[in-house]
Amino acid sequence: MNRRAFLHAAAATAVGSLATSPALAQSKADPKGTTPPPRNWEDPASAPYPDPAFEIFDPRMAKLSAGPAGLRRIATGMKFTEGPVYFADQRRLIWSDIPANKLYAYNELTGETHVFRDPSNHANGNSRDWQGRLLTCEQGLRRVTRTEYDGRITVIADSFEGKKLNSPNGIVAKKDGTLWFTDPTYGILLEHQGYYTAEPELPRNVYVFDPSSGKLTVAVGDFNQPNGLCFSPDEKKLYITDTGIGGFAAAGPQHSWIRVFDVDENNKLKNGKVFHDLKDMPGGISDDIRVDKDGNLWSAGGWAENDKNFNGVSVFAPDGTPIGRIVLPEVAANLCFGGPQHNILYIAASTSIYAIGVNTRGVEL
Numbered sequence: 001m002n003r004r005a006f007l008h009a010a011a012a013t014a015v016g017s018l019a020t021s022p023a024l025a026q027s028k029a030d031p032k033g034t035t036p037p038p039r040n041w042e043d044p045a046s047a048p049y050p051d052p053a054f055e056i057f058d059p060r061m062a063k064l065s066a067g068p069a070g071l072r073r074i075a076t077g078m079k080f081t082e083g084p085v086y087f088a089d090q091r092r093l094i095w096s097d098i099p100a101n102k103l104y105a106y107n108e109l110t111g112e113t114h115v116f117r118d119p120s121n122h123a124n125g126n127s128r129d130w131q132g133r134l135l136t137c138e139q140g141l142r143r144v145t146r147t148e149y150d151g152r153i154t155v156i157a158d159s160f161e162g163k164k165l166n167s168p169n170g171i172v173a174k175k176d177g178t179l180w181f182t183d184p185t186y187g188i189l190l191e192h193q194g195y196y197t198a199e200p201e202l203p204r205n206v207y208v209f210d211p212s213s214g215k216l217t218v219a220v221g222d223f224n225q226p227n228g229l230c231f232s233p234d235e236k237k238l239y240i241t242d243t244g245i246g247g248f249a250a251a252g253p254q255h256s257w258i259r260v261f262d263v264d265e266n267n268k269l270k271n272g273k274v275f276h277d278l279k280d281m282p283g284g285i286s287d288d289i290r291v292d293k294d295g296n297l298w299s300a301g302g303w304a305e306n307d308k309n310f311n312g313v314s315v316f317a318p319d320g321t322p323i324g325r326i327v328l329p330e331v332a333a334n335l336c337f338g339g340p341q342h343n344i345l346y347i348a349a350s351t352s353i354y355a356i357g358v359n360t361r362g363v364e365l
Helices: 003-013
Strands: 054-056 072-076 081-087 092-097 102-107 113-117 123-128 134-138 143-147 153-157 171-173 179-182 206-210 215-220 226-231 237-242 257-263 269-277 285-291 297-302 312-316 322-327 334-338 344-349 352-357
Touching: 072 102, 081 134, 081 344, 081 352, 092 123, 092 334, 092 344, 123 171, 134 171, 153 206, 171 226, 179 226, 215 269, 226 297, 237 285, 257 285, 285 334, 297 334, 297 344, 312 344
Parallel strands: 081 123, 081 334, 226 285
Antiparallel strands: 054 322, 072 352, 081 092, 092 102, 102 113, 123 134, 134 143, 143 153, 171 179, 179 206, 206 215, 226 237, 237 257, 257 269, 285 297, 297 312, 312 322, 334 344, 344 352
């Protein structure tokens, strides 16, 4: 079973699907992309400029092009990459290979890649807190951890109200110190995603952890399979992807969408609505997401049934309009901004890690 089929099958068999769907926002259909010409990934000089993989659907996307900073493949040979996170103070990118049960690291100065952690407990999403420490969603042990400065691993959360978490997937830190993470069931449904299969004990929630009190609470619970998440630049909005909404009677065939919520001063989510619906891209999934300083949302994804050019990164304006795409030869699952100026987009795509310079900056650490 391929990953897209697995995601949809998991959604179809999920327990407790919602009976109603969030209010739909008006969003334009995803445009069809074009296939970039073949290139020799071992020879960066073989890529033409401007890079044809950087597609512009709207003038707002043209402003994000970094011209000759073309698409590069910086590492390959993994089984399925996920969770890239960048450490500017170390000039290092770290990411997960879920089936291989490893974390890898790429040195931006030397161009070398090495194993960072083995085993990783089938880590999926990674991020940093505002003290610069590594945050990891460990699907295998069904927990969220923090790597301390001395290398010790602290468990942030592994249960809620006495019940085991499902399989934490994506995590993001807010400037007030709170940690927000999604908890779908993907990691307990197939052996290569974790150590064993298990029945879920909890709904598929999005949680917020307050380190000042040690309290874990449900931020929002009306998701089928919450996946990626990120804050707007001012942290007044939280975007969350749902990669398994086939259970929504009002949503039609299985597909994916991105929801957005207002975040109040007490970290309560309000006024939830659909930011962008992929209903016109059958099978297409928005996996993990990031925003840039101007509020544009960058979404890793793929798996569309009839459009391989959907594989890669879709870019949406703050109003939810698709404005462009970076087309990859592999399905993309996750991404992050990196480089000393946070203007390099790193993309975790199936067996490889890609990088492309952009004319904007990401808002994460």
